[in-house]
Amino acid sequence: MGKFELQGNRFIWNGQPIRILAGAIHYFRIVPEYWQDRLLKLKACGFNTVETYVPWNMHEPTEGRFEFGGMADLVRFVETAGELGLHVIVRPSPYICAEWEFGGLPAWLLNYPDIRLRCNDSVYLEKVDAYYDVLLPKLVPLLCTNGGPIIAMQIENEYGSYGNDKAYLTHLKEGMIRRGIDVLLFTSDGPEDDMLQGGTLPDVLATVNFGSRANEAFAKLQEYQPDGPLMCMEFWNGWFDHWMKPHHTRDAESVAETLREMMDAGASLNFYMFHGGTNFGFWNGANYGDRYEPTITSYDYDSPLSECGDTNEKYDKVRAILSEYSNEPPIPVPPSLPKRAYGTVELTEQAPLFGNLERLSRPVQRVTPEPMERLGQYEGFIVYRTRISGPRTQGKLTIQDVRDRAIVYVDGSFVGVSERWDPQTFMLDIPEEGAVLEILVENMGRINYGPQLKDHKGITEGVRMNNQFQYDWTIHTLPLNDLSGLTFADANQQPLAMPTFYRGTLEITGECADTFLKTEGWTKGNVWINGFHLGRYWERGPQQTLYVPAPLLKQGDNEVVLFELHGAKRPIIEFLDRPILGD
Structure with missing residues (x-):
């Protein structure tokens, strides 16, 4: 004692x-x-x-x-x-x-x-x-x-x-x-x-x-x-x-x-x-x-x-x-752990998000686009879907109080991005037969300090066409804590412009070592290694690599999955032996 x-x-x-x-x-x-x-x-x-x-x-x-x-x-x-x-x-x-x-x-x-x-x-x-x-x-x-x-x-x-x-x-x-x-x-x-x-x-x-x-x-x-x-x-x-x-x-x-x-x-x-x-x-x-x-x-x-x-x-x-200031003799400093540059890995398989929604999440019906927490979800992404009646000419779409980043699609086509710190509205022409509106919202992290601490995620107020709130929503929660339901297919084309999961294999011979996954050429998303969620990447920086500790790796084949929101120049990633943080 x-x-x-x-x-x-x-x-x-x-x-x-x-x-x-x-x-x-x-x-x-x-x-x-x-x-x-x-x-x-x-x-x-x-x-x-x-x-x-x-x-x-x-x-x-x-x-x-x-x-x-x-x-x-x-x-x-x-x-x-x-x-x-x-x-x-x-x-x-x-x-x-x-x-x-x-x-x-x-x-x-x-x-x-x-x-x-x-x-x-x-x-x-x-x-x-x-x-x-x-x-x-x-x-x-x-x-x-x-x-x-x-x-x-x-x-x-x-x-x-x-x-x-x-x-x-x-x-x-x-x-x-x-x-x-x-x-x-x-x-x-x-x-x-x-x-x-x-x-x-x-x-x-x-x-x-x-x-x-x-x-x-x-x-x-x-x-x-x-x-x-x-x-x-x-x-x-x-x-x-x-x-x-x-x-x-x-x-x-x-x-x-x-x-x-x-x-x-x-x-x-x-x-x-x-x-x-x-x-x-x-x-x-x-x-x-x-x-x-x-x-x-x-x-x-x-x-x-x-x-x-x-x-x-x-x-x-x-x-x-x-x-x-010490009377104690110094002890030796342990050496740095090994680092290894494993080179490039091609991500040869694709699983588009919207084609896999039913495999990742059971839909729920709500009158309004509820925030994540009310649906028992606390992290990740959420998809809101409704049908807008037509015809409408140059209707202004407003997502009222999005937290934190919304990507908007109409009939499967990309419309734009509205961010909490830079909210946008979108002018839409809706045909006579109407159109399907889909909004993918990312929770980018709840506030951890200060008076804004109570921070619900998703769409917390509503969605309007002009001043008319839109009701009757189908919602898919996407905490992404289990990706086993995804159906991948061989990719015979360039990365898609839609939110898509990409998969490839890092082959390791010899002892595993720490490495750093470089995301240059990709836009924004998340990475998993052997099922472990490394975290987020974003081309806006300052971070340009993700740290991969050796204990997450194994000799032989290692599964790498990227969830990319916008698309990439080519379906390739690179593993370096040093981090890049800032310029």
Whole structure:
């Protein structure tokens, strides 16, 4: 057993002062086979603690059904860290932000029309309590008070950036304690008056999050907590990327200067991120400032350990500084994992989406084009179909409040695209016999931060011809979590201009290695390798390759499936031995 506690302005571990030097590594963004490699590189850099969020939506994807295996095996991740001699800080939700889908909240919460998120709402708290009843007992045996590696746990996350409901925070705190969490509890917020006023609790350690001007941030923290230890719970040493924006980088020397400032102040700290990983599948989130901005598949974050686990200049500078403040001898840095360029693969089979709808989804009839959540769907795509009567000349088609990207077809012909951040209307001539209208909508990730958090997907209001709402819809939900029903045919032509699945085979001889799938020449879509959903690609960048960890591959034949929304120059992909992120 271990004892981690506060004494005045110091952290104490088993009776001795300790400075917490932590780095964020999210188990849910890394294949489990690589957890040990990333944790060893954290330790070799000079850190003594790993920090992780816990995404509620991954662990309870549908209400009452819980997942704690594979990439969701939180217990195994914490145990692995402990076996390597690392302490663990857990930030167990319900909300995590993290540029993760819906900030970690499960989308099925939106099935409750009157629910109020992140506050003392009885419906919301009932769902949180049911989740905690399952999650927290898994963590109790891993607490340092029970001989495990977990030394501290967070209450909510940056709550002062969202609200000021102290009754809500108190409910979470008391619920954690009541379920056996007896380690140090803390909150984390930005170093601003309103955030520290709204997000902290009496007798709970407050920590602050920032990327620079450490002494200013700590001075603000001390105005509210004059006697506690200084702790930066999120040192933003890099940043995340949105589609259609340049790749973010931060100079390694700038990171080193802020790190030294914190070390000279005697502070404890947590690098956010030390290693970012990947938003596999549909797990990326989105932001909403002036407009909706979805996050890319890579969560490289320009962190000291890259998306594929390689060290870099930032890693070297951080390791050098930490060694100056340590009495422990450095341990060797594990080598980079092998990379391999497998070359080009021709995708020789095609399965058009609209020819396979009935194999992927059972249609439902609705009066209006309902959003995904009301149909029990939480990710992927959705198709809305209706018939427009004719004749009509130059009728204006409007999709009212689409979330997030709609592709419009009339009688099977492409009409145009309307995007949430760039809504379009379309002038249509409908013949006397009428026409079939089909709208394919992509959920590009729910908002993970800020007041726009409640983010339904699909068509959330309606579809109009001029001012006339159109009713009587056939809807196909397309979560795309099972592609086994697709019927592929040999492709004897160029890629289609319609949404189509393409399939090919990557043949591997010898040992499997990490690789990077280059999507140049393709427009927009998703990729699966051996049934594992790698994530999204888009020619608008900045990401131009998708990371493929070696454990997803096998010797011999590997199935590659692309779901392309618009078409490609030629049905070929390429596997490189390096990533391309940005220009």
